[in-house]
Amino acid sequence: MYKLIEPEVAGGLGEQTQMDNSFFPPLIKNLHYEFEGWLGNDILESFPCYIVTEKLRREIEFEKLTGINFDNVLISKSDTFLDLYPNRELPNFFWAKINGEPHKDDFFITDKNVLAISEKAYSVLKNYNIDQADIEDLE
Numbered sequence: 001m002y003k004l005i006e007p008e009v010a011g012g013l014g015e016q017t018q019m020d021n022s023f024f025p026p027l028i029k030n031l032h033y034e035f036e037g038w039l040g041n042d043i044l045e046s047f048p049c050y051i052v053t054e055k056l057r058r059e060i061e062f063e064k065l066t067g068i069n070f071d072n073v074l075i076s077k078s079d080t081f082l083d084l085y086p087n088r089e090l091p092n093f094f095w096a097k098i099n100g101e102p103h104k105d106d107f108f109i110t111d112k113n114v115l116a117i118s119e120k121a122y123s124v125l126k127n128y129n130i131d132q133a134d135i136e137d138l139e
Helices: 054-062 079-084 119-125
Strands: 003-006 011-013 017-020 025-032 032-035 043-046 049-053 067-069 074-077 093-097 107-109 115-118 134-137
Touching: 003 119, 011 043, 049 054, 054 067, 054 093, 054 119, 093 107, 115 119
Parallel strands: 032 074
Antiparallel strands: 003 115, 003 134, 011 032, 017 025, 043 049, 049 093, 067 093, 107 115
16 A cells, blocks of 8 residues: 655755756756745655655665665755744755656655655654655555
8 A cells, every 4th residue: 555645845946956847747957955944844845856854864775665766955045944943953855866666666756746655665754754744545
């Protein structure tokens, strides 16, 4: 059984993101995630990308979950973020690149461009802060 997960959106693609819009979803070459706010979740989204905290990345790698690999992401804070949280530090984040095969790997993107996760992946994620994520069973 797989679940659909729509993580917290804490910001958006920053101006230094390099992407090719001739594809759908757009092909991202370098990711810049600019925070507007943050409710503390360990997995975040800004279509078509996902980022995870370093501690969640380590656990995913330890559990040898499939359909995901990691790359660096440039993180910045918007003026709004700085006004709301002037002294808030952000943990290290990594770009979670989802490349799994549907109904085979632990992570994959559905044909409706939603992140799907296996029961094993869900059992890992639920030990972290995913309070703001919408999660439902994949039918």
